[in-house]
Amino acid sequence: MSSPKRKPGAVDPESVPKAVVSRLSLYLRELQHLLRDGQATVSSSQLGQLLGFSDAQVRKDLAYFGHFGHPGIGYRCDELVSAIRSILGTDREWTIGMVGTGNLGRALLGYRGFASQGFRIVAAFDEDPARVNQTIEGVDVFPMMRLDEIVRDRAISFGLVAVPAAAAQGVADRLVAAGVTGILNFAPVTLSFPSGVSLVSVDLATELERLSFSVANRGGEKAEEKPDDPPPE
Amino acid sequence: MSSPKRKPGAVDPESVPKAVVSRLSLYLRELQHLLRDGQATVSSSQLGQLLGFSDAQVRKDLAYFGHFGHPGIGYRCDELVSAIRSILGTDREWTIGMVGTGNLGRALLGYRGFASQGFRIVAAFDEDPARVNQTIEGVDVFPMMRLDEIVRDRAISFGLVAVPAAAAQGVADRLVAAGVTGILNFAPVTLSFPSGVSLVSVDLATELERLSFSVANRGGEKAEEKPDDPPPE
Known part of the structure; x- marks a missing residue:
């Protein structure tokens, strides 16, 4: 039984479309469900079908990171779960500090x-x-004045910003100064940082605009079924 | 003064990567800020710079939908705002019904x-x-038993699903049966529908996985600066 061909760290994240990374998360969820249901292997077409993607899309996405299938078998679910967790960096635990305990924070x-x-x-x-x-x-909810101390003491890696737009840049700056390496921003505002800190922004109106784009331009089919990336090479 | 070359309805949404649509939303926000600050025109490089994209990325994204620039001037902010709102389908008002009034719903x-x-x-x-x-x-918050009636009476177009995972498919089915044309799903579960209904899912763990992917694979630069789409042709 050969192990997956994934070489950790071999991927240049710059070369991977964001949408591929998001689909890896979807594959991971389905594989975790399949494992829970006792299924040991899965084909690219079955995995694709569960999510509304083509088998070619599944294979193309995974090909960015290595060769994970076994001839005549397909993918071993447990192997592919491990591989995707390694790719996504979720084979370890990440500690998160959240700023803002309004409705969204809660x-x-x-x-x-x-x-x-x-x-x-x-x-x-x-x-x-x-x-x-x-x-x-x-x-535990702490006052902002203790942010530096708690980020350090609890070895917090990521900051999650759930404050009003006007306060978001200031909060993000404080998190970066305290030493976090990544920010997930929910405030509807564009943040900027010195390089060296990863930023992912979730703009909820953008998600609704994706929906209205889809409905307004065709009034129809599922927005999520469309392959939308170049081939890996 | 020529008007923008956008032909409404001329775009096949299947041909447009999701990431392009998301970036249109970002361009729109910046253009709205510029207009509010009294700026009448903007170049692709200035617009890109505000968001951390290259000028080529901006031009490539807009080229999916038409030709919006004016030689020697760049883009007229008000014209481009109108064009992007037309493309995104937000040149009209969309009515939304939300299901679930827990913390996320609130x-x-x-x-x-x-x-x-x-x-x-x-x-x-x-x-x-x-x-x-x-x-x-x-x-107004209504009991679920009044969903059909209220969706019809208030001409609700989109359903927003903010209920626990186990309840999400049932809620989505009821919304579709009541006549909504699009669903924005916040529950961490994959939904399926008959075709004819657009679906956009927001999986918040996926956003964190995009962040860990970026940090784990390079521990560094901004995840959002990367162009990630094929050229329009």
Whole structure:
């Protein structure tokens, strides 16, 4: 039984379209479901079908990272789960500090999907004195003045920004100064940093605009079924 | 003064990468800021610079939809705002029904970014009797049993699903049966529909995985600066 051909660190993330990375997450979820249901192997066409992609799309996406299939067998689910977790960097646990405990912050603290993928929120922060020194969904809420200390003491890797737009850049700057290496931003504003810090922004209106684009331009088929990337080579 | 070369409805949405559509939203936000600051025109390099993209990326993205620049002038901000809103389908108002008024639902009801882009949440629904027959952020909350009636009476176009994963498919099916043409899904689960309904899913763990992918594979530069699409032809 050969092991997957993935060479860790062999991929240049610059060469991988964002949409491929997002689809890896979808493949991972389906593979985890299949494993839970006791299925040991899966073909690219079955995996694609579960998600509404073609088998060619599945193979092309995975080909960015190595050769994971076995002739006559397809993919071994457990092997491919390990490989994708290694690619996505979720074969380890990431510690997260969240800033902002309004409705969105509370929703994110209660979001079950994070922990199951290896993301652990280990502290929350808020500038409102009425919201600190309590525990929400098992997470301690600290005042902003303790951000540096807690980020260091709890070895926090990622900052999650769930504050109003006007406060977001300031919060992000403080997180970067405290030493986080990545920021996930939910505030509807464009942030900028010195290089060396990764940034992913979630603009919820953008998601609705993707939906209106799809409906307005065809009034129809599923927006998520479209392959939208160049081949890996 | 020539008008933009955009032919409404001339674009086949199948041919446009999702990432391009998401970037159109970013261009739109920046153009709206520029207009508010009194700037009448902008070059592709200036627009790119504001967002961390190259000028070639900006031109390539817009080229999917027509020719919007004026020689020696660049883009007229107001013209390009109108064109992008037409492309995204946000030159009209979309009415939205939200299902689920937990923390995430409440956060979305309070999200200021929706209304400013033409998305109006006109009703919310919850199956919990303790949560209905009230108003949250100015939006009426109805029991689920009134969903059909309210979707019809308020001409709701899009359903926004903010319920736990286990309930999401059932809720989406009810929305589709009631006549919505698009679903924005926040539940961490893959939904399926008959064709004819557009679906955009926001998987928040996927966003964190994009971040860990970026950090784990290079520990560095901004994840959002990368051009990631094929040229339009």
